Amino acid sequence: MDDATIRVAIVDDQAMVRAGFGALLNAQEGITVVGDAPDGAHAVELVTRTRPDVVLMDIRMPEVDGIEATRRIGALDDVDPRVIILTTFDLDQYAFEALRAGASGFLLKDAPADDLIHAVRVVAGGDALLAPSITRSLIAEFVARPERAHPNPAQFDDLTDRELDVARLVARGRSNAEIARELVVAEQTVKTHVSRVLTKLGLRDRTQIVVAAYESGLITVGS
Numbered sequence: 001m002d003d004a005t006i007r008v009a010i011v012d013d014q015a016m017v018r019a020g021f022g023a024l025l026n027a028q029e030g031i032t033v034v035g036d037a038p039d040g041a042h043a044v045e046l047v048t049r050t051r052p053d054v055v056l057m058d059i060r061m062p063e064v065d066g067i068e069a070t071r072r073i074g075a076l077d078d079v080d081p082r083v084i085i086l087t088t089f090d091l092d093q094y095a096f097e098a099l100r101a102g103a104s105g106f107l108l109k110d111a112p113a114d115d116l117i118h119a120v121r122v123v124a125g126g127d128a129l130l131a132p133s134i135t136r137s138l139i140a141e142f143v144a145r146p147e148r149a150h151p152n153p154a155q156f157d158d159l160t161d162r163e164l165d166v167a168r169l170v171a172r173g174r175s176n177a178e179i180a181r182e183l184v185v186a187e188q189t190v191k192t193h194v195s196r197v198l199t200k201l202g203l204r205d206r207t208q209i210v211v212a213a214y215e216s217g218l219i220t221v222g223s
Helices: 015-026 040-050 066-074 093-101 113-124 132-144 161-171 176-183 187-201 206-215
Strands: 006-011 031-037 054-058 082-087 105-108
Touching: 006 015, 006 040, 006 113, 015 031, 015 113, 031 040, 031 113, 040 054, 040 066, 054 066, 054 113, 066 082, 066 093, 082 093, 082 113, 093 105, 093 206, 105 113, 161 176, 161 187, 161 206, 176 187, 187 206
Parallel strands: 006 031, 006 054, 054 082, 082 105
Antiparallel strands: none
C-alpha cells in the first residue's frame, strides 16, 4: 500500500478488546481505525460504510459469527478488505473455515502488540499471514476434512510451468525470498509470477493460492 494510510475495522463482541486494539492501532503511524462492530451482522454494515483495507475479525460472536461475516464481506461489490481472523487458540478449527471463506490469515488474540501491528501491515500489503508451520498444519486440516472440494487441477491449466512452480512453493509456505533462492531467480521476478498467478486464477492473495493448490489437487501433503 506504499505510504497510504491503512484503514482498519475491528470486529469483536468484547468491548474491551475493541477498545484495546483500537487504541494500539490508532497510535501507529500510517494506521487508522475507521470503526468497530460487536458482531458479524454489524461488521458487514461497517465495511460497506467505511471501506476499510483490513478487518480484524473475531470468530466466535453471537448471531452472525466471524466465518459467515467474512463470507458476506467477500461477496460485497466494490469493496475488498483483507480479513485477519482473531482466535483464542492456535490453529482453532474455525480458523480453517474462515480461510475457506476468504480470510487472509489469522492471529492469536494474545499475540504481542508488535505482532498485531505487523499483521495489519503485512496483510494490507497483499501478503498472506501464514507462517510455514501454520501452512503445514492448515493443509493437513484441509485434506482431512470430508467436505473438502473435489480435486480440480484444470483450474491451473492457464499457468506457465514457472508459474506452476511458484504456486506450488507458495502453497508450501515459502516466502518470495526463499522461492527466489530455490528457483535461482530475482525476488522481483518471483513477485511478478505471484501476481500473474493471482490474476489468472482470480484470487486475492497468497492465502487463497495455498487453499486452491491443495483443494484442487495441484499438490498433496508430503509432495
